[in-house]
Amino acid sequence: MKGLDYKWLEALNEVMAQQGFEPAAEKLFISQSAVSQRIKQLEKYVAQPVLVREQPLRLTPVGKKLIGLYRKVCVLEEELLPELKNEPVTTPVTLSIAANADALATWLLPSLSGVMKSGKVELDINILTEFRAAEKLKNGEVSGAISQEKDPMPGCVSEYLGRIDYLCVASPAFIQLYLTEGVTAQSLMKVPAVRFDQYDTMYKEFLMTHFGAFDGNNVCHTVRSSEAFVRLALEGMAYCLIPQIQIEKELADGRLIDITPGKTYSYPIYWHHWQLESGVLRDVTQAITGFTRSHLPQ
Structure with a gap:
């Protein structure tokens, strides 16, 4: 989106993460009024609300899409900038994925063991029903999700894992x-x-x-x-x-x-993930698909 200021999206992301304008301002080291102004500028730009100002704060449908865009950019940026500057990667890339409780209790953690031990990624694993996991991916709130749904969502790839x-x-x-x-x-x-x-x-x-x-x-x-x-x-x-x-x-x-x-x-279960993969997301995908195809009934 030409003209979109990512400081607006940063403010929206922090308001949601901290569930408030004041704690978001503290996190961003700016004033509360500056946070409010950034959200207002964003809403003016998209010509509609991005937040439902109730407790707890909720994103509107367009707010969810904007947060998804922001998080995709953050993941790509965290990996790309050290490469462009020819600097070693010193901090792990934060990656959110969604899975159901049964996956977490059985095969998910063993499949991710090598990736997690590498120190390259900091995983945020959302435990959700498969329907809600798919919705989180659709909204861009997670980078990948376990689902029973076979068909990929727009902008995503679906890979069969097993039964x-x-x-x-x-x-x-x-x-x-x-x-x-x-x-x-x-x-x-x-x-x-x-x-x-x-x-x-x-x-x-x-x-x-x-x-x-x-x-x-x-x-x-x-x-x-x-x-x-x-x-x-x-x-x-x-x-x-x-x-x-x-x-x-x-x-x-x-x-x-x-x-x-x-x-x-x-x-059957499928791994849905962004079509535009970063290096870390590619590593996670390869770890999940490689493990499940040798450990789950096919």
């Missing part, structure tokens, strides 16, 4: 207490289950897919932690759908049992 297989598991004590007469749709719809949040319909979809019905009135706990799902199952508090790669040891030693053998809940 995640969920098993329906419970502890021997849970089976003895609740499922002595067998595992059926009727029995599963009467016993305690667990979901990640109010948008998580995985176990209902599992029952619909493999048993053809869901009309239960059972207790369904809401627990926003993949690791806690495993603990709930081990303690006999609920039956759970858990990624197979997360519980291979527990299955092998009998602490968890696949209560619906041959019936899984599976979906």
